[in-house]
Amino acid sequence: MRVTLHQDKCVASGQCVLAAQDVFDQRDEDGVAVLLDDNPPAEAHDDVRHAAAVCPALAITLAES
């Protein structure tokens, strides 16, 4: 799975961090999401899919392989 994060769209809601703490974090200055791992391990996939589904700004896109 390849994760892409569009930071320009992010509204810093933190939903992705709640859903998948090992894959997403937020910048200290403005809360904008940062991607910690663009190729997360299989056991994180459900959480990452959930993160993409709840992101209110549609800032996370996934390419499943």
Added chain:
Amino acid sequence: MTDTLTDTSGDTGPEPAYPIDRSPRCPFSPPAGLRELQSTAPLRKVQLWDGSGAWLVTRYEELRALAQDPRISSDILRPGYPHVGVGSLERARRQTLFISMDDPAHARLRRLVTAPFAVKRIQAMRPEIQRLVDELIDTMLAGPCPANLVREFALPLPSLVICRLLGVPYADHAFFQRNSAALLNRNSADQATEAQRVLMDYLDQLVGEKLARPADDLLSALATGQVAAGLLERRELTAIAILLLVAGHETTANMISLGTLALLRHPDQLDALRATDDPARVAAAVEELLRHLTIVQSGLRRVALEDIEIGDRVIRAGEAVILAIDAANHDAAVFSEPDRLDLGRDARHHVAFGYGVHQCLGQQLARVELQVVYSTLYRRVPTLRLAADPTELPYKHDSIVYGVHELPVAW
């Protein structure tokens, strides 16, 4: 979807009025009329208080699609925008909040205040919130029984927390708690307009004090970092302060009192919550209560910028759109048996905080406050019970945010 949008009983006849009243016998559930529209006509013209029309969106799927559709505007000053009540336009002209603006103006202001609401920053506040919760419970238990849970606990907690974060002196709480509530009244123009005026004066003066004597709080940081540098106008900061102060008060307070009422009326769910010390189960319970109660009861207000086709309907440019998040959170296509409070379900994809770029900024703060409350109050006060007839409680029917004005409890 198209087949359900063809004419059915709920889709013809005169436009129903919106908001739809809850039944006095069932003040606790989403209005039956709203559920009826959802099942018969998920996209339906309704009539607002001033006689104008708006498209009411009641289903989860369409609601999420429209909430992040760039052809939908949140600009409260745009012609066609569905105002929530008399006086709303006048207040918006005096002071627009970033929740009522479109990008890039919205994004510019919102980004200034997002940092303190990030997940980790809020989680770092948990011990402090726990301490406040414990203290408030001690005080309530030391006072007379029965007590009014709203006044003794549900309102003071979020009030203390948001005051600290913003740097508003809690000593003035009676004043701004009263005016926060008045500002959300959708029927009384005079009350809400007067509340706006006094809050603007109060917060403008406070911003002045922060500029002169900055402290370690958000308003000081914005005053010295942004206003002093000419990056933010002082009146913009006052508007930010009002928004965060009002939003920080009424929402969480109503979730605490209404959530407690819901749990007291579902003893099996309350027992299960009391029995667990697993933070993940408490967090799930909070999401389900947010979904089930969806206290923002008059919908998210929008106006179409272009024609938008949905099924066999077209929302025309300039027409009003109302996204009924309370109905969407009870959409049986997404949440099975939606009217059942089930703390064990996965409700994390609810839309109680809205959806799209305007999704609630303070949601992580609300979550942590509610998680601490729901995992502490009922354990520390195991005999907590309602000291009034639930059908006779003073419910907030005329406010944008639903809840109870008072909640008498005993222990």
